[in-house]
Every structure is written in structure tokens, then in C-alpha cells.
Amino acid sequence: MIYLNKRELFSKLPSVDEVLNQEDIKNTLEEYPRNLVIECIRKVIDRKRKEIIDIKDDKNNINLDLNNIIKDIKNEINISYALSLKKVINATGTVLHTNLGRSLLSESIKEELWNSASRYSNLEYNIEKGQRGSRYDHLADTIKRLTNAEDVLVVNNNAAAVLLVLSTLAKDGEVIVSRGELVEVGGSFRIPSIMELSGTKLLEVGATNKTHLKDYEEAISEDTKAIMKVHTSNYRILGFTESVDIDELSILSKKHNIPVIEDLGSGVFIDLSKYGLSYEPTVLDSLRKGADIVTFSGDKMLGGPQAGIIVGKKEYIDKMKKNQLTRALRVDKLTICALESTLRTYLDEEKAIKEIPTLRMLTYKIDELEEKANDLLNKIKELKIDAKVCVEDGLSQVGGGSMPLETIKSKVVAITPNNMNVSTLERRLRLSNAHIIARVYENKYILDVRTIFEDEYDLIINELKNIFK
Ligand SMILES: *Cc1c(COP(=O)(O)O)cnc(C)c1O
Numbered sequence: 001m002i003y004l005n006k007r008e009l010f011s012k013l014p015s016v017d018e019v020l021n022q023e024d025i026k027n028t029l030e031e032y033p034r035n036l037v038i039e040c041i042r043k044v045i046d047r048k049r050k051e052i053i054d055i056k057d058d059k060n061n062i063n064l065d066l067n068n069i070i071k072d073i074k075n076e077i078n079i080s081y082a083l084s085l086k087k088v089i090n091a092t093g094t095v096l097h098t099n100l101g102r103s104l105l106s107e108s109i110k111e112e113l114w115n116s117a118s119r120y121s122n123l124e125y126n127i128e129k130g131q132r133g134s135r136y137d138h139l140a141d142t143i144k145r146l147t148n149a150e151d152v153l154v155v156n157n158n159a160a161a162v163l164l165v166l167s168t169l170a171k172d173g174e175v176i177v178s179r180g181e182l183v184e185v186g187g188s189f190r191i192p193s194i195m196e197l198s199g200t201k202l203l204e205v206g207a208t209n210k211t212h213l214k215d216y217e218e219a220i221s222e223d224t225k226a227i228m229k230v231h232t233s234n235y236r237i238l239g240f241t242e243s244v245d246i247d248e249l250s251i252l253s254k255k256h257n258i259p260v261i262e263d264l265g266s267g268v269f270i271d272l273s274k275y276g277l278s279y280e281p282t283v284l285d286s287l288r289k290g291a292d293i294v295t296f297s298g299d300k301m302l303g304g305p306q307a308g309i310i311v312g313k314k315e316y317i318d319k320m321k322k323n324q325l326t327r328a329l330r331v332d333k334l335t336i337c338a339l340e341s342t343l344r345t346y347l348d349e350e351k352a353i354k355e356i357p358t359l360r361m362l363t364y365k366i367d368e369l370e371e372k373a374n375d376l377l378n379k380i381k382e383l384k385i386d387a388k389v390c391v392e393d394g395l396s397q398v399g400g401g402s403m404p405l406e407t408i409k410s411k412v413v414a415i416t417p418n419n420m421n422v423s424t425l426e427r428r429l430r431l432s433n434a435h436i437i438a439r440v441y442e443n444k445y446i447l448d449v450r451t452i453f454e455d456e457y458d459l460i461i462n463e464l465k466n467i468f469k
Pocket of ligand 1: 157158159160183189230231232263264265266296297298307308400
């Protein structure tokens with residue numbers, strides 16, 4: 001075998017123009033922007049040049065075949081042009097995975113969502129009167145029907161909802177909050193910081209584990225603009241604890257003529273304890289017990305798009321609608337459409353549990369999961385890969401800062417490769433085209449079928465086939 005020296009190798013590298021004139025690349029130019037193609041050609045040629053520079057002895061096996069270089073370039077173009085935000089397979093079993101897009105929308109709203117995205121709509125137009133309308137009107141009827149609230153306002157997310165509520169009702173005044181409820185959610189939402197931002201002064205009462213009604217009562221002064229209760233959905237203080245329920249706070253606040261606000265975090269419309277999950281206060285309960293304003297997320301347990309929903313007394317919500325902040329925090333038509341269609345599903349509880357992916361995944365029965373896991377197991381077994389594969393008991397999580405202590409019994413497929421590190425398997429499946437995100441536990445690669453869609457099984461099978469071939 002004859003090896004070329006470095007100078008000879010450099011002279012074999014094609015120029016950008018040479019590559020551009022290749023038939024294969026000319027075709028590529030019809031599909032992809034010229035600048036991007038040139039950038040990728042340069043990148044691949046540069047990479048080859050560096051490989052030549054790095055050659056340590058006179059023996060080398062650098063492939064400078066033009067066809068091979070063109071293949072690399074086309075690959076580079078594909079990677080560069082792909083969207084950064086892409087589909088992944090969530091095999092972690094965490095239903096509301098904050099890092100993986102939180103809640104998922106139902107397939108059944110696909111057409112309505114696309115219509116409102118690609119065609120004109122009556123977003124801010126009153127068709128009957130032939131004049132300007134309000135974007136918020138589209139959601140009002142459904143939400144009122146579901147919650148019996150007097151009025152509704154929807155903003156970008158629940159953090160924005162809390163900000164708007166405080167800024168409207170309590171600016172330049174004090175808001176009383178129990179010390180046990182000063183939560184941080186998702187590392188970025190802190191009640192004290194939101195209070196500061198809204199121009200209200202936080203008055204903490206009680207101790208971390210215990211707050212009594214009289215703590216609130218003694219703190220009320222002429223500067224008090226509201227009492228706020230925060231549902232500590234992402235952590236829980238256990239043991240010797242006491243907090244004051246919203247109905248008692250409501251009586252107290254009425255006596256002093258100030259509003260009581262409840263931040264529910266993960267708003268639910270259905271009592272999920274019926275389906276084997278622990279009880280979370282519903283929006284309806286909170287309003288019935290006397291909360292004047294309730295805020296919650298659209299994309300936690302509710303299972304809709306990212307949004308912050310504010311429900312409650314009309315007199316307060318009217319003020320919020322007039323706040324300039326509302327304009328800055330306003331939701332777009334896609335959110336309104338996705339939320340309205342998701343909420344409409346709730347008018348029939350059984351349908352909601354079946355059709356809304358978040359609720360469906362949270363309420364799977366264990367034998368349904370076992371069947372799902374066995375289906376996946378059988379498909380993997382057909383591959384005859386060099387690994388031990390079996391179905392095991394597992395634990396899924398609700399996630400999204402909801403029900404912190406809640407783990408739900410699940411069924412998982414566990415893979416232990418015989419001739420590969422399990423972390424190598426994890427990395428290769430994560431970096432594969434299917435982008436499978438899963439846990440490794442006790443030297444096993446764990447696929448929790450709760451959050452895997454059945455139509456994703458073949459993608460998983462394909463990637464396993466590639467890796468174990
Ligand atoms: C999640 C949560 C928030 C923040 O909601 P986003 O929709 O993520 O902005 C605020 N308060 C509580 C209690 C929460 O659980």
C-alpha cells in the first residue's frame with residue numbers, strides 16, 4: 001500500500017467551487033439555502049484539512065474520496081437545517097416532565113388548532129355585532145361553565161397570572177402569606193420575587209410548619225391589600241403541621257373587606273382521587289370555599305397548552321383587564337384555540353380522562369401498563385439482542401411540580417446489555433434519531449411505558465437494532 005504525504009493529501013482536497021459543481025450538490029441547492037450549503041461544504045473541507053494536519057506518522061487512512069466528502073456534506077446540511085426543538089421519546093415515566101415539554105395536547109384538537117393557525121379567525125372580532133371583540137371572550141363561557149366563576153382572564157403562564165393579580169390588587173400595599181407557603185417552583189418561580197416585581201410588600205406570618213388563623217388576623221392593618229394562599233404542590237412539610245384553609249381565610253378577609261387569592265399551581269377540574277391519585281384541590285372547590293381569585297397553569301394537570309388562568313370575582317378581573325400588564329402578558333390565538341378545545345373536552349369527564357394525554361397517562365390501570373410493557377418486551381425479544389430484557393415493576397411520577405410525594409406504580413421494560421456499558425446504551429439511544437430519554441437504575445436501562453406512545457415502539461426497536469447489530 002502506498003501512502004501519500006501531507007502535501008499530496010492537501011492537494012487532493014476539493015475546493016468549494018469544485019464541490020458546488022457536483023451534480024449531487026446542485027440538487028441539494030434546490031432544497032436548501034445556498035449560504036447554508038456553502039457553510040457546510042467549508043465545514044467539512046476544514047475538518048478534513050485538520051485531520052491531515054493531525055496525522056502523526058506517514059501512514060494514514062484518511063478518506064478523501066469526493067463521493068465520501070459529498071456524503072459528509074449532505075449529512076452536515078441535514079443536521080444544520082434540522083429544527084433545534086425536536087420530538088423526543090419520553091421513557092422516564094414522568095408525565096409532566098418540565099424539561100420535555102410538560103403536558104401534551106390531544107390528537108383530537110389537531111384540525112381546529114391548524115385552522116386557527118393558518119386561516120383568519122374572529123380572534124378580536126364580534127361576528128354578530130360586526131365590530132371589535134375581545135380575545136378573552138372565547139374562553140369565558142367554557143371556563144365559567146366548568147368552574148361557576150363570575151369571570152375569567154387568561155395570560156401566558158401561571159407565573160404571569162400571579163404577577164398580574166398582585167400588581168392589580170395589591171400594588172403599593174401588603175399581601176399576607178403563610179411562611180410555610182413561600183415556595184419556589186421549577187427553580188425560577190419564587191413567590192417573594194414575584195411579589196417584589198409586582199410592587200407589593202410581602203408580609204410573612206406564622207412559622208414554617210404552622211400558621212394559625214390568628215396569625216393572619218393579627219397581621220392585618222390598613223396597608224393590607226390581600227391575603228394569599230399558595231398551594232405548595234411541589235413540596236410538603238410533614239409531621240407537626242397546621243395551615244389555614246381557604247374557607248376560614250375567606251371569612252376573615254370578608255370581615256376586613258379585602259380579597260383572598262389562591263394560587264393553585266396545578267389546576268384540576270376533576271377530583272383525581274377517584275382514579276387512585278391523591279386528592280388535589282379542584283378549582284371549583286377553591287371558588288366554592290370562598291376564594292375571590294384563583295390562579296392555575298394550563299399545562300400542568302389540566303393537560304392544555306402553556307397558559308395562566310385567572311378565575312373569580314368580576315370586579316377584580318375587570319380591573320386586571322384594564323391593567324397595562326395584561327397587554328404584555330397576553331396569550332396568542334394558538335393558545336386560546338388549544339385551551340378552548342382542551343377545556344371543552346372537560347364537559348364530559350369520561351371523555352377528558354380518555355382523550356387528554358396527561359390525564360390518560362396518569363390514570364392508566366396497572367394491567368393496561370403491563371400489557372403495554374409486554375408488547376414492547378415481545379418486540380424487543382424478536383430482535384434477539386445481546387442483552388437481558390424483562391418487564392419489571394417501576395414507579396412513575398406526576399412531575400411538573402405536582403404531587404411531590406406521589407409516585408405511581410408502573411410497569412417498565414428493563415434492558416441490561418451483556419457486552420456494553422448501560423450508560424453507553426443510554427447515551428446512544430439519547431443521541432439517536434429517535435432521541436429516547438430514559439433512566440438508568442441499578443445497571444439497567446429502564447423504559448417506563450406509561451409515557452411512551454404505542455406508535456413509538458417501532459422507533460425504539462429500530463434504534464436498538466442499529467446499536468446491537
Ligand atoms: C407551577 C406553579 C407556578 C408557576 O406556573 P407556570 O405555569 O409554570 O408559570 C406558580 N405557582 C405554583 C404554586 C405552581 O405550582
